[in-house]
Amino acid sequence: MSTPRGSLESDGRFEETSLDASSFTPLFILVTVREAINQGMDEELERDEKVFLLGEEVAQYDGAYKVSRGLWKKYGDKRIIDTPISEMGFAGIAVGAAMAGLRPICEFMTFNFSMQAIDQVINSAAKTYYMSGGLQPVPIVFRGPNGASAGVAAQHSQCFAAWYGHCPGLKVVSPWNSEDAKGLIKSAIRDNNPVVVLENELMYGVPFELSSEAQSKDFLVPIGKAKIERQGTHITVVSHSRPVGHCLEAATVLSKEGIECEVINMRTIRPMDIETIEASVMKTNHLVTVEGGWPQFGVGAEICARIMEGPAFNFLDAPAVRVTGADVPMPYAKILEDNSVPQVKDIIFAIKKTLNI
């Protein structure tokens, strides 16, 4: 099957390029987020022998969500390690290995299970470089799917961006598309600090175009820098992970009504790139934050607090507004679940309210 050539429009349509010699288009390939993470890990495993992957089902099963497909076959038992169901134990083992000079990638099958191991992530990994006065770095990556999925109910749907984002000593990233996923996992693996990579299960199968630059083995997305996915003038819409796609959809709808949204993909939760958000708000005078997690003490709450403390506050023509998951444990029934996560209509409503339309 030949790779289709063309481009993915922002409303999701794939526009195929006619193979007419007179119209030259740059060559992109379509890569799913899953494939992007897989490629990123593969390239880093190849580049540095100290990198290894451990977690439940990562080796012989090819990964619970097939994200590590083919890696065990290529690298073997020493570097791709299946663990028993012992999160606290294997997270601690991974942190110890990092302290002793290896560069582990520790997978949590979902971040819900990381709660069993959270002491190792925070007290053993995040704080150690500081407590040791700069003697003991911990170059580790904790990765896995985070946040709501579909029909998995309350214990399997929590978003951990705010909890991990709270802690000094950690870096926390949240990729949306394939370029984010590949570039951020590579940066995370090369970083000498503990990095939490919050992936999204519903995004794993979604294809995005990857530029030839992004296909290179040295392509990195810097940690701590947001990306403006869509330029706009009337309002700044900030988001991370899957909701970035919903924001772009909302922007397309609103564009037809003459409202141009500037959509910012945070990419990194901590350290947060507040400067990009501030510069945008100083241009548009309006702010809406969108996240999948719960509202209280969340990512949007932090953005609003920081906007108030900085130069952008004086440019706001209306209070900043948050769009979040509903303040409930995730219900199971489809109608309830659908209404417990931010939908495109909720984003549009919030934008119009802010703009007083």
Add this chain to the structure above:
Amino acid sequence: MRKMLAAVSRVLSGVAQKPASRVLVASRSFANDATFEIKKCDLHRLEEGPPVTTVLTREDGLRYYRMMQTVRRMELKADQLYKQKIIRGFCHLCDGQLLLPLMQEACCVGLEAGINPTDHLITAYRAHGFTFTRGLSVREILAELTGRRGGCAKGKGGSMHMYAKNFYGGNGIVGAQVPLGAGIALACKYFGKDEVCLTLYGDGAANQGQIFEAYNMAALWKLPCIFICENNRYGMGTSVERAAASTDYYKRGDFIPGLRVDGMDILCVREATRFAAAYCRSGKGPILMELQTYRYHGHSMSDPGVSYRTREEIQEVRSKSDPIMLLKDRMVNSNLASVEELKEIDVEVRKEIEDAAQFATADPEPPLEELGHHIYSSDPPFEVRGANQWIKFKSIS
């Protein structure tokens, strides 16, 4: 690094440089070594254990004596500084109170004697003794306890968070260090350099679930990890009988072979450690050692240690098993050293501790500008927020 190597060589060179009294002592001839009987270890899933006799050379004996005295006096000094409120927060000592000088020095010195400096060690919060035996100076340790810039962690860590080469602390969360130790052992195996990791925990921590997770994975993957339970019979105020359904800690690794060792006899600890390290290096997987010791002091400085046990109990153990007295008696009775010589070491050690305590008291606190340092490794400088939005600290890696 250089400072640390100097400290290590100072410790290892053992015999001090005191010309005048050396002449007096050198005129008497000592034995080069002597053989001692040591207690047989209880075994679990092992056909044979460590030897029941061992040879102690004069050189090693003097070195162990000096190290144990240094650890004891350092801890006594820390005790004193804490009472004077010069040390704050937690101060978990591996010694006893001023009048009850018996402790757990045989463990840290004995373990170190059984391994190489290239091996690895991790323990819980009662870590000052290990920090010393792993190569840091008393100065750096006391200055860390007093929270000064000359402390080994620059005053950022305190009592429970001291690190050195191949020594991973100093860990405050009970039990968390055990999976860490298994992970260090995984790195040892991965790098293939024949190194082992000593992973210590107490009788209280032995009931933590994550320890059993670590046992399972260490055994499955044959990690070169020596799990060591320092059983001092009390977890804070709870005696082992009230905390554990099985107090045979050396058997609780189940499928992992174990030994129960007399933790008050430094030679017993050394032999057991040599045995355990050889076992791990041969690729057979992990092994478990239980060191039976006694904690004279309370759990920490805020605990007088008598609400949950009797003074008679404390007195009795003290009079029978002081590890330093035990070594001293052995050496003197076998003509490995003279009483005067050992007294000289006492004097030198006391001076070293005094000097270190002086430094630890006089050294200034870390500069406020460094409050934000060492959040991240290898990163360009950035700003860290202080108590309000106008207070900012620079963070340097």
